[in-house]
Amino acid sequence: MTNIPVLEIFGPTIQGEGMVIGQKTMFVRTAGCDYRCTWCDSAFTWDGTAKDLIRQMSAEDIWQELKQIGGDNFSHVTISGGNPALLSSLGELVLLLKENGVTTAIETQGSKWQDWLLAIDEVTVSPKPPSSGMETNFTMLSTVLTNLKDSRVSLKVVVFDDTDFAYAKDIHARYPHIPFFVQVGNDDVHTTDDTLLISRLLRKYEWLIEKAVSCKEMNDAKVLPQLHALVWGNKRGV
Ligand SMILES: C[S@@+](CC[C@H](N)C(=O)[O-])C[C@H]1O[C@@H](n2cnc3c(N)ncnc32)[C@H](O)[C@@H]1O
Ligand SMILES: Nc1nc2[nH]cc(C(=O)O)c2c(=O)[nH]1
Numbered sequence: 472m473t474n475i476p477v478l479e480i481f482g483p484t485i486q487g488e489g490m491v492i493g494q495k496t497m498f499v500r501t502a503g504c505d506y507r508c509t510w511c512d513s514a515f516t517w518d519g520t521a522k523d524l525i526r527q528m529s530a531e532d533i534w535q536e537l538k539q540i541g542g543d544n545f546s547h548v549t550i551s552g553g554n555p556a557l558l559s560s561l562g563e564l565v566l567l568l569k570e571n572g573v574t575t576a577i578e579t580q581g582s583k584w585q586d587w588l589l590a591i592d593e594v595t596v597s598p599k600p601p602s603s604g605m606e607t608n609f610t611m612l613s614t615v616l617t618n619l620k621d622s623r624v625s626l627k628v629v630v631f632d633d634t635d636f637a638y639a640k641d642i643h644a645r646y647p648h649i650p651f652f653v654q655v656g657n658d659d660v661h662t663t664d665d666t667l668l669i670s671r672l673l674r675k676y677e678w679l680i681e682k683a684v685s686c687k688e689m690n691d692a693k694v695l696p697q698l699h700a701l702v703w704g705n706k707r708g709v
């Protein structure tokens with residue numbers, strides 16, 4: 472069945488964010504999202520601008536393309552989007568990767584559940600702070616996190632300002648036993664001026680570190696930049 476809408480397959484690169492930052496990985500980016508974050512760095516997955524690039528693929532098609540692009544140089548695949556948890560059809564891909572000895576990770580915002588999430592090796596759940604313009608459904612988020620209680624899961628909140636930081640504290644307090652990450656927000660996702668962007672992101676990283684180290688509720692949190700943005704700026708497919 473060619474029923475997985477794919478926008479990008481790329482790598483190997485490194486995971487630039489969160490719980491397995493630095494891990495060599497391939498990426499599969501699916502199309503479509505139930506959110507519309509104001510600052511989304513992958514808005515082309517849902518705003519229509521890349522609709523002609525969407526390919527309806529089968530799990531086997533995706534696996535063949537991963538091998539064609541990555542050769543022998545990968546053993547890990549990250550599925551992102553958009554929101555991949557919109558797609559029940561991804562279960563087949565997750566199974567196929569597992570059968571071939573490939574470990575898997577996923578990026579999702581915790582607004583939807585799929586049973587195949589239980590077969591993913593590293594699940595990153597990233598609820599959205601006020602600056603995104605989105606509202607968190609805490610009932611759904613709690614259901615997702617409860618279902619994943621025996622999985623390797625982490626929470627990652629992108630922070631742009633003080634209000635977002637307060638939201639991040641609240642999320643960490645609600646789910647204290649889940650490894651927690653705050654991530655620098657990129658507020659200029661279109662610039663091609665890497666030098667300017669990188670120096671800005673580093674200043675924002677310093678600001679976020681300052682916030683976290685002076686906050687006792689964040690004693691157990693990890694503070695990270697988007698490593699890929701510091702290396703490649705806003706370039707796509709890295
Ligand atoms: C593009 S999203 C796709 C997966 C899923 N929809 C989600 O948001 O978790 C992947 C990750 O990028 C983060 N992200 C998106 N735009 C960002 C930005 N402008 N600055 C920093 N992180 C961003 C999201 O919060 C999420 O953790
Ligand atoms: N290198 C790299 N790391 C990432 N971590 C999360 C990404 C995403 O867009 O979901 C991403 C991405 O697009 N590239």
Ligand code: SF4
Nearest residue numbers: 504506507508511553
């Ligand atoms: S949930 Fe993720 S993909 Fe969807 S709009 Fe927000 S950041 Fe973008």
Ligand SMILES: [Mg+2]
Nearest residue numbers: 512513551697
């Ligand atoms: Mg990204």
